[in-house]
Amino acid sequence: xxxxAGWSAAVLILALVFGTLGAVAWRADWSGGLGRxxxxxxxxxxxxxxxxxxxxxxFSVPIARALMRxxxxxxxxxxxxxxxxxxLPSIVAIFGLLTVFGRSGWVNDAxxxxxxxxxxxxxxxxVVLAHVFFNLPLAVxxxxxxxxxxxxxxxxxxxxxxxxxxxxLERPMLVRxxxxxxxxxxxxxLTSFAVALTLGGGPRATTVELAIYQAFRFDFDLGRVAxxxxxxxxxCLGALSLAAAVPVGDGVGIGQxRALMRxxxxxxxxxxxxxxxxxxxxxxxxxALAGIGGLGDLPSVVWPAALRSIVVALTATVLSLGLAMALxxxxxxxxxxxxxxxxxxxxxxxxxxxxxxxxxxxLAPPAALALPLTTIVxxxxxxxxxxxxxxxAYREIEAGYGRLADSLSLxxxxxxxxxxxxxxRRPLGFCAGLAAAxxxxxxxxxxxxxGTEQATLPLxxxxxxxxxxxxxxxxxxxxxxxxxxxxxxxxxxxGRIDADT
Amino acid sequence: xxxxxxxxxxxxxxxxxxLTVYVPDYFGSEWGPTPxxxxxxxxxxxxxxxxxxxxxxxxxxxEGDRTQAxxxxxxxxxxxxxxxxxxxxxxxxxxxxxxxLPIDWTDETFLPFNWGYTAFVYNADVxxxxxxxxxxxxxxxxxxxxxIQDPRSSISGLALAYWVDAVFGEDATEAWTRLxxxxxxxxxxxxxxxxxxxxxxxxxxLSYTTSPAYHITEEQDETKVAAIFDExxxxxxxxxxxxAGTDQPELADAFMxxxxxxxxxxxxxxxxxxxxxxxxxxxWPEVFQALPEPATALFYTEEEAAERRDDVIETWxxxxxx
Numbered sequence: 001x002x003x004x005a006g007w008s009a010a011v012l013i014l015a016l017v018f019g020t021l022g023a024v025a026w027r028a029d030w031s032g033g034l035g036r037x038x039x040x041x042x043x044x045x046x047x048x049x050x051x052x053x054x055x056x057x058x059f060s061v062p063i064a065r066a067l068m069r070x071x072x073x074x075x076x077x078x079x080x081x082x083x084x085x086x087x088l089p090s091i092v093a094i095f096g097l098l099t100v101f102g103r104s105g106w107v108n109d110a111x112x113x114x115x116x117x118x119x120x121x122x123x124x125x126x127v128v129l130a131h132v133f134f135n136l137p138l139a140v141x142x143x144x145x146x147x148x149x150x151x152x153x154x155x156x157x158x159x160x161x162x163x164x165x166x167x168x169l170e171r172p173m174l175v176r177x178x179x180x181x182x183x184x185x186x187x188x189x190l191t192s193f194a195v196a197l198t199l200g201g202g203p204r205a206t207t208v209e210l211a212i213y214q215a216f217r218f219d220f221d222l223g224r225v226a227x228x229x230x231x232x233x234x235x236c237l238g239a240l241s242l243a244a245a246v247p248v249g250d251g252v253g254i255g256q257x258r259a260l261m262r263x264x265x266x267x268x269x270x271x272x273x274x275x276x277x278x279x280x281x282x283x284x285x286x287x288a289l290a291g292i293g294g295l296g297d298l299p300s301v302v303w304p305a306a307l308r309s310i311v312v313a314l315t316a317t318v319l320s321l322g323l324a325m326a327l328x329x330x331x332x333x334x335x336x337x338x339x340x341x342x343x344x345x346x347x348x349x350x351x352x353x354x355x356x357x358x359x360x361x362x363l364a365p366p367a368a369l370a371l372p373l374t375t376i377v378x379x380x381x382x383x384x385x386x387x388x389x390x391x392x393a394y395r396e397i398e399a400g401y402g403r404l405a406d407s408l409s410l411x412x413x414x415x416x417x418x419x420x421x422x423x424x425r426r427p428l429g430f431c432a433g434l435a436a437a438x439x440x441x442x443x444x445x446x447x448x449x450x451g452t453e454q455a456t457l458p459l460x461x462x463x464x465x466x467x468x469x470x471x472x473x474x475x476x477x478x479x480x481x482x483x484x485x486x487x488x489x490x491x492x493x494x495g496r497i498d499a500d501t
Numbered sequence: 502x503x504x505x506x507x508x509x510x511x512x513x514x515x516x517x518x519x520l521t522v523y524v525p526d527y528f529g530s531e532w533g534p535t536p537x538x539x540x541x542x543x544x545x546x547x548x549x550x551x552x553x554x555x556x557x558x559x560x561x562x563x564e565g566d567r568t569q570a571x572x573x574x575x576x577x578x579x580x581x582x583x584x585x586x587x588x589x590x591x592x593x594x595x596x597x598x599x600x601x602l603p604i605d606w607t608d609e610t611f612l613p614f615n616w617g618y619t620a621f622v623y624n625a626d627v628x629x630x631x632x633x634x635x636x637x638x639x640x641x642x643x644x645x646x647x648x649i650q651d652p653r654s655s656i657s658g659l660a661l662a663y664w665v666d667a668v669f670g671e672d673a674t675e676a677w678t679r680l681x682x683x684x685x686x687x688x689x690x691x692x693x694x695x696x697x698x699x700x701x702x703x704x705x706x707l708s709y710t711t712s713p714a715y716h717i718t719e720e721q722d723e724t725k726v727a728a729i730f731d732e733x734x735x736x737x738x739x740x741x742x743x744x745a746g747t748d749q750p751e752l753a754d755a756f757m758x759x760x761x762x763x764x765x766x767x768x769x770x771x772x773x774x775x776x777x778x779x780x781x782x783x784x785w786p787e788v789f790q791a792l793p794e795p796a797t798a799l800f801y802t803e804e805e806a807a808e809r810r811d812d813v814i815e816t817w818x819x820x821x822x823x
Contacts, residue, residue, distance in 0.1 A: 037818065095696065102702045103646060103685065122686045194689060197651065202687045202821045213689075214653040220562045220583070290700075301531040357563050365569060366560075367553065455530075463554075465692035466527030468715045468774065470699045 006330025009323045010340055016380045017347045020355020021229050027358060028222035034231070041206040042231065048124060048196065048207070049189035052131035057182045059132070060139030061174065063276045066269035067140070068147040076493075078277065079144070082137035083488045084481070085280055087437035089458050090134075090194040091465075092287060092477040097121070097130055097199075099286035106282065126199035131192065135185040137280060142184075145389060145427065146177035149396060177392075183243030184388055187236050187345040208232050212348050229351045236346030240339055284481075291478025294471040302460055302476050306483060309457040312375050313440035313487060319379035320435045321428065324386035328394050341387030344380040352377055374456065378439035385438070386431045393427040429495010433488035440484040457483070519549035520752045523561070525575040527692075527773075529554025534772025541764045548752055558584055565589075571747040572756050574614065577656050578738045578800075579663065581611055582807040591745035593757050600761075600779050603736060603798040611740035614760050617775040618734035618795055619660040620710040620727040621647065627704045634731040635668050639679040646685040648694040648703040652814050655690045656737075661707050662813040663806065664735035667799040673813070677820030684821070699725075710734065710795065714788045715774050733797030738778065 034042075067079065085093065100106050101121040108118050121129060150169050158165050193209040200206075208228055215224040324341065331337035356377070360369055401423075421428070440457070455463065457480045464473035529535050535552045542550055557575050561568055566589060576584050584590075590610050597606045602616055621638065623631055628645070632638040650658030669676040685703050688694045698706035710729070716722040741760055747753045759765055763784070766777040770789050782790060801809060 040822070091693065094693075095700065098697070098702050099700070104701050194693075197654075197689045198686060198693055200686070202681075202684065203651070203818045204822050210654075210689075214651075217556065217559060218653050220559070299531055354563065361564055362567060459526075460530075462692060463526050463530035464532065465696055466690075467530060467532045468695070468712075468719070469532060470696050472532075473696070 003330060005326035006337070009326040009330075010337070012323070012376075013340055013343055013380060013383070016352060016356075016377070017233075017343050020352045020359070021226060021233070021347075023355040023358040024222050024229070024351055025226035028226050030223040034227065037206070038208075038211060038228065038231075040204075041208050041211045042235070044196075044205060045190060045207045045209075046235065048127050048131070048205075049186045049192075051124075051128045052135065052189040053182045053186035055128060056132050056135040056139045056185050057178055059136055059276075060143055060181070061178075062268075062272045063136075064140045064143035064147060065170070066266075066272040067144060069266070070269050070273065072273075078273070079141075080489050080492055081284070081485075082140055082280070083433060083437060083492065084137070084284055084485050085133050086135065086138045087434070087440075087484045087488060088134070088287075088481060089461070089477070090192075091461065092481060093134065093283065094130065094195060094198050095290065095474075095477075096283035096287040097133060099290065100282045101126075101129065106286075122199060122201035124200070124205070126201070127192075127196050127205055130195045130199050131185075131189045133280065133283065134195075135188060136276075139181050139185060140276070141430065142181040142388070143174070143177060145392070145430070146173045148426065149173070149392065179243045180388060183239050184342075184345070184384065186239050187342070187384075190235060190239070191232065191345070191348065208235070209348055209350070212350055216350055216354060225351060225354070229348050232348055233346045240342055240346075244335060244339065287474075287481060288478060290474040291481070292475075294473070294475025295478065296475070297472055298475050298479075299464070299469075299472060301455070302457070302479065305455050305457045305460040306479060308371065308455070309440045309480070310483065310487070312371060312378065312456060313436045313484075316375045316378035316382065316439040317432050317435040317491075319375065320382040320386050321432060323379065323383055324390055324431070327387065328391055331391075338387060338391055341391075342384040345384045347380075349377070349381070352380075375439075379435075382435040382438050385434055389427045389431050389434075390424065393424050397423050425495045427495070429491050429493070432495070433491035436491060437484040437488035440480065440487060518749060519551040520749060520756060521551050521553060521569050521571050522756070523553050523555070523557045523570045523573040523575075525557055526554050528575050534768045537768045537772060538765060541768065542756060542759050545759065545764075546752070546755060550756070561587055561589060566746055568744060568746070570744050571749055571753045572741060572743055574739070574741045576611065576740050576742065578611075578613075578736075578740065578803060579656065579659055579806045581608075581740065582803040584742070585610065585803070589744055589746070590742040591747075591750075593741075593743060594754070595758060595761060601776075601781060602738065602778055604800055608740075611742050612757060612760060613738040613740050613778040614765070615769045615773055615775040615778055616736065616738035618710040618736055618798070619657060619664055620708060620712075620729070620734055620795075621705050622698065622708045622712045622725055622727050623705040624698070624701075625724045625726050631726065631728045633729065635665075635676075636732070638728070638730070639676060641683065643682040645683050645705060646703045647680070647683045647705040647707070648685050648697045649687055649707040650691055650694050651687050651689060652817055655688075657691050657707060657709075658687075659810075659814075660735050660737050662817050663801055663809065664799060666809060666813045666816070667735060667801070668732045673816050674820050677817055678823070681821055687821070709775065710792060711770075711775050711789070714770070714786075714792060717788050718771060718786070727793065729793050729795055731796075733799040734795040736798040736800040739773075739775075 067075070088096070098105060098121065101119070102108070103118065103120070111118065120126075147170075150173055154169055155165060158168050191209045193207055193213060196205050196207045197210055208231060212225055212228045212232070215221045215228060327337055327341050356373055357366065360366070360373070457476060461473050461476045461480065464476060524535060527533055529552045539550050539552065553570070557573050558580060561570070561573065561584070565587070568589065592609045593612045595612060597608070597612065600606050600613065602613060606613060625631075632641055649661055652658040652662040665673050665676055685697070688697070691708065694703075694706050695708060697703045708727075710727040713723075713725045713727055716725040741757065743753045743757050761779045763780060766780040767784070769775060769777040769780075770786050776789070777785070
């Protein structure tokens, strides 16, 4: 049973990533190789992804540490809000960032008022800023998971023995968690595209995914599309194997699953918490302010679109958690299966969409497939995050309680029900929230397939903008943000309430 | 229950297959012109029309002769050659000698239904002395902030590349180099650029001479103005075509003919914010009649456009990456 589920999940992922790539390559007329512009794109892609990942991870350590050590009213909301930037549709996030950091944004207004020169967000710095905005919160959440995995008893023990918490507990945990977090963020930034183009300032900031888009949309040169998609997969696999080469080390063992409470004072912690809140909160505030004006004249089509988005998001969530659970139970620690779960990050969303279209359009009218396909692709795209969050949690449970469970002959369903799932509530909730929120904001393959009857909310936003209705688009964007955040909060909260076992 | 089923079944059998028409996203949404066009056309026949919004050319290329489309709408003159190469279309068989276009139209396959000029639209609150020529634009201070679209992903961005090529020819690289310091950023598509312009991030945006009509009509805002250049403006038309393999040729022909009638053409100005291809000027909405219009239309035929495409894009790319 475990094998069957695992194999099915693996086949589905391989089909989505390589099957679609194969379908595109099959239809291609092969012409030349990579040109100079392509190599420039590869170089820029790697460089910006490296910078974005390094900075996101670097800032995430002090913020996560501060959040771990401090209890304050609204901390729960703060942690929940950390999910918000990551799950914003990129077009919405870009406009939020520009309201704050743009040429006539808040920061430049403030600088101008005190006589400082303007800063420009356009260029490499803008691309990296936006990527840090998206991914810093994700890194913080990864690290919080890491910190929570250290049983609070260990902190007490270390302190009572006058040992250094940093050397004995925190640093080893970071060594375990950081490479994986950095790799995931690197991969996310590797396939970035709308951000890079809009904030990059021009063709200097061309990424590989953008080159794929152009080859596909503009030249319809499927050979180049396939070639560039392969380049992207290779880059991603390279990053994954680098991250995997870092020794994982042993976990710190299990405890009673209680939260850490500290009463000493550290000014610096509050500075980091405050800086994080301002950096991440200001653009969100800008989006809310822009959207409120547009709520008045929302076209009626927004509501059915929102409903479709919710259904797609919830189904994709169930599917992706199921896939992740199947792979994790099957893998038993096998690295290649875990790598399989990260594979969708390497895939170009565009190639997936086009490949599926080539496969399926002869079988059924594309519009009828739009929503199911969007759901499946979204589930696959979220899978790497689910794997990344759930795998360490599962490993620790097995390492800590596995033998006890074995000796009690607790197997299969009962083991899952009584041992694994209760102890995975936090990561499961976080995952479900992330999955739901990510899928609701994703334009996905819908743009290629949808008729007017299948528009999801992100597509509706693009259509509103395309018809000059920028205010309506801002209003719809606010609804999208509220929905995705609401779903995220609901699941994440559900996972944390009474999670002490 | 059985009665209801029978009724549904009969209703399904009575109505013939709908006419499937592919349209671009901006055209096919609820706030685009399609709802009005659907209503107007369905009055003329006992038929149903089904608009499918999306990327028209991409879909056709993926589907080839298996396409479900009976008619496609919204292909652009600059990519007409590539669409023609698909060998999917049948002649429209309509008289195009009296179209209200600034150029002569003799194409027997593609039928234009609306047209416009590429233009830089500026915010009159910020720019008090707008340029009156492309040369004047290049001479503006570098503090001015312009947003344009990437010619490799956007049809309007491509039109700008042709426009620069048509105006400056051999000196196109120099022109781009002089424009570059004023370019705030380059976006993937028109929507992102225009959003940057309307929220005040940019002073000027690459758009169309007809864009101000939207702001005047819908928002009573007259501060968004198109700068008219002496050298002329690049012309583009959106065209329709009948798919040769359609299973309802008569209905497709009827729709193609309907495109040139006033019932369709009157929807265009305030539905797609562009000029109608077959409607005398005095029948345009007043706002459109009052819009300043370029004296010269610059236009590459589809053969010229296809031949110059790689060159003009490479000129743009290399000048902006230096």
